[in-house]
Amino acid sequence: MSRYAHPAGPRHADVLPEEHPPIPPHDLTELDADVWPRSAARAADGELTIGGVGVTELAREYGTPLYVLDEADFRARARDYRLAFGDADADVYYAGKALLTKAVARWVHEEGLKLDVCSGGELAVALAAGVPPQSIGLHGNNKSVAELARAVEVGVGRVIVDSFDEIDRLERVAADRGRVVDVLVRVTTGVEAHTHEFVATAHDDQKFGLALSSGAAAEAVRRTLASAHLDLVGLHSHIGSQIFDTAGFEVAARRLAEFLTEVHAEHGTPLRELDLGGGLGIAYVTGDRPLEPKVIADRLLGIVRRECESHGLPMPRIAVEPGRAIAGPCGVTLYEVGTIKDVEGIRSYVSVDGGMSDNIRTALYGADYTCVLASRASDTEPTLSRLVGKHCESGDVLVRDLYLPGDLRPGDLVAVAATGAYCHSMASNYNHLARPAVVAVRDGAARTLVRRETEDDLLRRDVG
Template identity: 60%
Template sequence: MRTHEAGPTWLREPDDVNALYPGLWAAGVERDDDGVLRVGGLSVKELATEFGTPLFVVDENDFRSRARTFRDAFGAVLGGADVYYAGKAFLSVAVARWIADEGLSLDVCSGGELAVALRAGFPPERIGLHGNNKSVAELARALEAGVGRIIVDSFEEIERLAALATARGLRADVLIRTKVGVEAHTHEYIATAHEDQKFGFSIASGEAAGAIRAVLKASSLRLLGLHSHIGSQIYDTAGFEVAARRVLRLQAEVRDEHRVELPELDLGGGFGIAYTSQDHPQPPAVLAANMAEIIAHECAGYGLAVPRLSVEPGRSVAGPSTFTLYEVGTVKSVPLDGGHSRRYVAVDGGMTDNIRTALYDADYSCTLASRGSSAAPVLARVVGKHCESGDIVVKDEFLPDDIAAGDLIAVPGTGAYGRSMASNYNLIPRAAVVAVRDGDARLIMRRETEDDMLALDVG
């Protein structure tokens, strides 16, 4: 293989343009003898014909397996730990039921996500409610539904929640979200533990200690523990080590000041996945073992009983289980400096079904999905159909030189934040989501229609 001078330094021309890098795809994805991509025993050509494109294709067995792997890995450390699936990654009624079936809890961060969970019949005592600006209506609904934990994020919210619980004769279980001052090695917009951002109470400034006092004084609130989330798309546990040390130091101070040992500790999620062959995420068992070692060591140092740990994976469950299927519309070559060129491959979706490339400068991979090809690789950029030059799906990838209109392209790793961050920019209807399992395809979110959009326009 050789590096292509017009692309990024890590991108190398493949020996086989039809090859699938296994770390990027769900377990049920493979090519048949004709080079057609199949998932769960079904051809992508069959899926495109029945459900249309763009289409989010979920390997249900893979999704469930990843959920179980997290459940088992963290359940085996520190006497058992709780895994809350972060619904913001992708949530639907079907997904909520899968999560319930596999024995995980569920993290929601809005009234809408809570509504989906309740529609699915998810046990409310296994739901945690996040959010930096929860409305009175959202807090009231959570209390009345019997949500198991509410992660409080401001002094106003503590007062608001206490009053709502008192009025209903209830006692709400809460965690306090802290800012631990960790600069996670990730994009600025998905780093959430540094001081200058909207989430949580600062430990360094004393805000977190003040929030603890406020909750302990409120008779209608029960303080379960502290919460920390350092960011997203993180590949190692170094940041979690710093976060655990600072949060557990605060728990030791709570014990010393208030004679209370908090029973729980939530270190959030943000575990990274592979979007390209350059990404190397750690398996859940390694994450769990490393985090357990960190917590045990820090608790021993502070003389604390080990609290019950909880974590919140979302992307690492949903992301790799799904790919997006597109149909190619137009193809053009653009000359670059040095005599090189780039092939622009336009598909029938784009930033309305995957905003991450434009928003976070995220990298993705892709492959020709509807056939095999013996053509030479050509450096390509997969772009959408929207009126923005930043409407890029895959910045740089090698595709076969004979890529043409009508071909299908599959982009792996789109199960997290693709459909959940989808929009109607340019009044494009949002894509459907289909779950494939053991040779059966089931629509779990139908395609939005123009009539759906027009129904909201009251003129």
């Protein structure tokens, strides 16, 4: 089976044995609609266009590496989630950790979504963009006093508490300011999603949440209900990331419903909100089969409804937190090819002008990506390649196994798809590379959302 034709279900991050290289695709110019932004197309000369703008023009004006966002696609995907859950008593929070700029925050608000942030910096961006505080939720496993104080003072809509220490900390902050804060307790349900170890977040042995199995979640509920300044409105659960089915959510919902029953029996308090988190996957390569928002909404709402009915509970208000599912497919990263090194009998190493500083996911998670020659057409035979960066790490790999045209040459532009989520937000200055610009394209026009860093930016903070 081709590496580019994964079966439905969980994918593994292992590197294929050298004696079994991936099978070349039939057409190196084809753009899989599941993988690329909705506006992505090929011009007559083979050049990739996004939002009606050619990549050569984008690279010339903004430089490379370059993050390119299809604004119309982002807005449409946000709308899809709002409409999918819109007929129900439900909220959709965009998970800002996936990608957050002032423009992105405004798009989210304008499309009728709420916004989830997980640091003081993300909260600052949201507020600077004009997002109403009541529409913002604050996450995080170690929120500082300063972060909690800012959230309470501006009046964020909810805080998801993650530990006993934080419950005490938030109680003091709220009391000092004479406020009552709506909170959800983040519950670790013991459901281990079929995903990478570092993005599975609901098994007991990790840093997030309060475990059901140990009684910590029940104790957190007791402490929160006893507080004069914290109003416990519900529970929160997040089982992982890049998930392609709802089976794990079903198990988590069943356990949460049982816990809601226990809370009601002990305290006589029916909690009115249940946040099932996010983490639903997107297509990074052909064969990935993400679920449509309407399917997700119908399944999740149905799961919770059935479990609540079976336990004699009122249906709580549901919340979900798509981030990657909205931002990921809308983004493409452009690179310029610098050097090409053929390792005879194995593969061709194609080095570009970025790397793990603008996309750490391959090195961190073993992520797969789709990449194409973007600046022209080619009808030469495909060459098994590895797309690598310019950093001083042998693990500085962007795409491990792919086919590129045999006549690829320095100066060509290549494009890596589905980089809208967790690339800009996780970018670094490793080797003192300046972070790329973020550009939005729409209706044949491009505009800067985040400007490219300069050497002056890098030196400005170095005051020694």
